[in-house]
Amino acid sequence: MKDMRKIAVCGMLGLVVLGLVGALVYTLAFPDKVAKITGHDKLLNKPVEYHEKKPTKLQERPTADKIFELVNKERTQRGIAPLVRAPEIDNDARLKVEDMIKNDYYAHKNPKTGQFLMDNTYSDKHCKEYGENINAGSYYAYLERDMSEVEVKSWMESTDGHREAILNPKYKYSGIALDWWDKERHQFRVVQHFCEPL
Structure with a gap:
């Protein structure tokens, strides 16, 4: 069977x-x-047609000014006072972004020295409490996205303290810097520092 x-x-x-x-x-x-x-x-013997979506406008390069403006927009929309931009803290942020590019890293601490770059700076001496947001991005003019908006959105959607820093009402002053990682100006780094005054 x-x-x-x-x-x-x-x-x-x-x-x-x-x-x-x-x-x-x-x-x-x-x-x-x-x-x-x-x-x-x-479908046979017919050429394939590609319809590439053309952007309605070329996007502007992201700038520190635009990102700062958008961060303050997030604050004021929630009834939090806008940050005051301080040139001294701008300089601290500039030192940090230059250090990241020069030493080829992307982190809050320099991996070679282990130093948090806000230590021994204006912020360290004149702020009761301070914080740092960093970000990296790529820019191409034909993208349909405003990269300044993308950067702030990523901070606001972060669960690693970036959103909290932006919306912290104790922070009154801030500085920001953006610089380009490559000579073609496609890859960039941005640093924003926050300060609760003494």
Whole structure:
């Protein structure tokens, strides 16, 4: 009885394989007929058309000024006083972004020295509490996105303290810097420092 079942199963498998082989041979021998049966004849011998979406406008390069403005917009929309931009803290942020580019890293601490760059700066001496947001991005003029907005959005959606720093009402002063990682000006780094005054 078991032998009969094995024979029946083997026979069925053989028929399936034979049918598949036959279909393959027919498809290779008569591709036009198969295409007509399946409706694919309408797609044969037609050039593929690519419709690339063209941007409605070329995007401007992200700037520290625009990012600072958007950060303050996030604050004022929630009833928090806007940050006052301080040139001394701008300079601290500039030192940090230059250090990241010069030493090829992306972190709050310099991996070579282990130093948090806000230590021993204006912020360290004149702020009761201070914080730092960093970000990196790529810019291409044909993108449909405003990269300044993308940077702030990523901070606001972050769960690593970036949003909290932006919306911290204790912070009254801030500085920001943006610089380009490559000479073609496609890759950039941005640093924003926050200060609760003494």
